[in-house]
Amino acid sequence: MSKLNQIKIPVDIIPNNSRYKLVRERDGLTHYGRELGWIEWNEDDRFEQKHDEPAVGRSCMLDPHRLSFTWLTTQVTEIVEQKEDYIKFNTKNSVYELWQLKND
Numbered sequence: 001m002s003k004l005n006q007i008k009i010p011v012d013i014i015p016n017n018s019r020y021k022l023v024r025e026r027d028g029l030t031h032y033g034r035e036l037g038w039i040e041w042n043e044d045d046r047f048e049q050k051h052d053e054p055a056v057g058r059s060c061m062l063d064p065h066r067l068s069f070t071w072l073t074t075q076v077t078e079i080v081e082q083k084e085d086y087i088k089f090n091t092k093n094s095v096y097e098l099w100q101l102k103n104d
Contacts, residue, residue: 018101022062022071025095031071033062054079054087060098
């Protein structure tokens with residue numbers, strides 16, 4: 001069987017110690033992270049403050065560190081659904097789903 005005709009089986013490999021899974025709806029782009037922060041911006045679109053809770057106007061940041069991060073969304077425009085370990089939210093240009101993973 002040629003490589004072009006092979007059946008592809010999607011596999012979701014979760015990196016070690018990941019606590020969060022963030023998926024962009026339009027293309028399924030998936031990122032994992034150990035830490036999560038919600039970034040508040042000031043009127044000049046510069047960092048104002050990091051929060052632990054989501055809110056409209058904040059951006060979701062995976063693995064926020066002083067000089068780097070894994071992923072940063074644009075600002076949240078709407079929180080569609082929120083549960084204890086899940087949130088679905090719209091940003092200025094995308095729709096995301098975020099899960100807090102269980103450590104088994």
